[in-house]
Amino acid sequence: DVRTEEKDLVIIGGGVAGYVAAIKAGQEGLKVTCIEKRGSLGGTCLNVGCIPSKSLLENSRIYHQINHDVKNRGIDVGDVKLNLPQMMKAKETSVSGLTKGIEFLFKKNGVEYIKGAGRFEDQNTVAVDLNDGGSTAVRGKNILIATGSEVTPFPGLEIDETKVVSSNGAIALKEVPKKMLVIGGGIIGLEMGSVWSRLGAEVTIVEFLGAIGGPGMDAEVAKNIQKTLGKQGMKFMLNTKVMSGDPSGQGVKLEVEAAKGGKAQTLEADVVLVAIGRRPYTQGLGLDKIGLETDSKGRIVIDSEYRTKIPHIRVIGDCTFGPMLAHKAEEEGVAAVEYLTKNYGHVNYNAIPAVMYTHPEVAWVGQNEQELKEQGVKYKVGTFPFTANSRAKTNLDTDGMVKFLADAETDRILGVHIVGPNAGEMIAEGTLALEYGASTEDVGRTSHAHPTLSEAFKEAAMATYSKAIHF
Ligand code: FAD
Numbered sequence: 001d002v003r004t005e006e007k008d009l010v011i012i013g014g015g016v017a018g019y020v021a022a023i024k025a026g027q028e029g030l031k032v033t034c035i036e037k038r039g040s041l042g043g044t045c046l047n048v049g050c051i052p053s054k055s056l057l058e059n060s061r062i063y064h065q066i067n068h069d070v071k072n073r074g075i076d077v078g079d080v081k082l083n084l085p086q087m088m089k090a091k092e093t094s095v096s097g098l099t100k101g102i103e104f105l106f107k108k109n110g111v112e113y114i115k116g117a118g119r120f121e122d123q124n125t126v127a128v129d130l131n132d133g134g135s136t137a138v139r140g141k142n143i144l145i146a147t148g149s150e151v152t153p154f155p156g157l158e159i160d161e162t163k164v165v166s167s168n169g170a171i172a173l174k175e176v177p178k179k180m181l182v183i184g185g186g187i188i189g190l191e192m193g194s195v196w197s198r199l200g201a202e203v204t205i206v207e208f209l210g211a212i213g214g215p216g217m218d219a220e221v222a223k224n225i226q227k228t229l230g231k232q233g234m235k236f237m238l239n240t241k242v243m244s245g246d247p248s249g250q251g252v253k254l255e256v257e258a259a260k261g262g263k264a265q266t267l268e269a270d271v272v273l274v275a276i277g278r279r280p281y282t283q284g285l286g287l288d289k290i291g292l293e294t295d296s297k298g299r300i301v302i303d304s305e306y307r308t309k310i311p312h313i314r315v316i317g318d319c320t321f322g323p324m325l326a327h328k329a330e331e332e333g334v335a336a337v338e339y340l341t342k343n344y345g346h347v348n349y350n351a352i353p354a355v356m357y358t359h360p361e362v363a364w365v366g367q368n369e370q371e372l373k374e375q376g377v378k379y380k381v382g383t384f385p386f387t388a389n390s391r392a393k394t395n396l397d398t399d400g401m402v403k404f405l406a407d408a409e410t411d412r413i414l415g416v417h418i419v420g421p422n423a424g425e426m427i428a429e430g431t432l433a434l435e436y437g438a439s440t441e442d443v444g445r446t447s448h449a450h451p452t453l454s455e456a457f458k459e460a461a462m463a464t465y466s467k468a469i470h471f
């Protein structure tokens with residue numbers, strides 16, 4: 001059955017990109033339909049990504065702190081036990097509260113929500129195989145593809161989500177593994193590795209490159225956080241490539257060797273986490289039916305206004321270019337709708353922050369030192385360590401630093417890199433500074449409340465154009 005009413009906008013995918021665009025479109029008075037096949041809204045981020053991982057990170061951190069770091073604070077505790085099913089329940093409560101919240105926002109903003117899998121019938125028609133059985137079809141003047149991404153598999157090692165897991169399985173393990181091997185020392189590997197290490201697993205990260213952190217992390221910061229995570233018990237094998245895996249025994253065996261070639265070595269663990277990146281997901285969409293192509297990395301090709309070569313079909317979020325981050329997808333959701341209603345949308349791709357929610361957190365925005373060197377940009381550096389910050393001292397939480405990179409001549413901020421407690425919140429100030437084209441002196445001459453961690457931010461700015469006071 002084809003619905004007769006033609007919508008202004010039909011959105012395929014109800015993840016962060018798609019649901020934000022749907023709400024924005026509803027607010028702008030467009031007739032909008034959002035098609036999502038998962039059975040709940042919010043996509044990877046709310047269901048199996050950002051939200052459940054942060055719930056586990058917070059609660060595992062509290063558990064770890066009670067076990068290792070309260071005696072010296074004057075708190076004696078008795079028998080501390082992990083209740084993993086309850087920790088998982090707390091996670092599920094956060095997830096379901098938020099995903100249901102989006103359904104409410106859809107109703108509030110007049111968004112039609114169809115539960116099912118969408119595929120192109122023609123350039124204006126999306127057929128939907130409904131989750132409850134049967135099918136329908138929706139016609140749209142404009143169509144927005146927001147189908148997201150999926151884990152990149154490791155060739156030859158099948159993910160069963162119990163012994164060999166992706167992040168989907170890593171947020172839902174039934175018990176704490178004795179040993180966990182992580183293929184890939186990027187954001188997922190370090191966040192989920194932190195969770196299980198804090199809960200008692202012996203975690204080893206196997207990373208192909210010579211540094212952890214994945215793309216974008218400043219090299220000095222990457223070294224700094226590696227040292228701290230190492231102190232917490234995580235082990236690292238850098239410059240190491242995984243050749244093959246064998247899950248046929250009781251645990252899983254991985255054959256590894258030095259990245260540049262060398263003697264092979266066999267590692268064993270109860271659980272292996274595959275975290276070597278994510279790739280765009282466009283399966284079953286029927287792109288070929290309407291003549292749309294993907295590039296060598298599977299991304300749907302678009303112009304600067306998110307248009308495909310069929311101008312009324314746009315693409316945003318993880319399934320196209322740019323960092324695979326929820327807040328990037330969200331900005332694009334708003335901008336794509338504004339291109340429709342106002343002919344202009346704004347996303348500053350130079351000012352999209354990145355945060356790794358380990359403890360301490362790592363956060364950055366703008367360019368890192370490696371990139372500036374490669375581009376031959378003349379820059380100056382200012383840093384401030386949390387050991388010299390009064391609040392970090394009272395919190396007994398002093399690992400890390402703030403680092404500013406600024407143009408050597410104009411003092412304009414080019415990048416901010418933080419490893420430290422609350423870095424993920426603090427980076428918002430750096431992002432705002434970058435967005436407004438601020439200099440380090442603008443930040444250094446702005447009053448910051450005392451005693452706060454943010455004073456380290458101010459003093460690192462001061463150290464860039466002049467000198468810090470407390471270090
Ligand atoms: P998705 O969220 O993947 O949503 C796409 C949706 O489209 C899915 O729900 C899918 O079911 C649906 N879909 C696909 N095809 C169809 C179809 N044919 N018909 C109907 N529906 C369809 N980012 C952050 O910024 N911060 C974090 O802390 C963070 N943590 C993460 C932790 C993990 C473990 C993972 C895996 C990712 C994390 N991310 C984080 C990344 C973030 O989840 C993604 O960048 C974000 O979800 C992208 O949004 P999206 O809407 O483009 O895609």
Ligand code: NAI
Nearest residue numbers: 184185186187188189207208214242275276277278324355
């Ligand atoms: P990633 O790209 O961050 O890191 C993958 C790492 O695996 C890299 O360091 C890479 O060098 C390494 N690698 C690749 N192939 C390898 C191999 N064969 N052997 C050993 N190492 C190998 O990807 P990750 O961690 O899977 O995360 C995917 C994406 O999800 C992130 O890039 C990010 O966009 C998003 N995400 C964001 C989070 C956040 O914002 N806090 C949290 C989790 C995920």
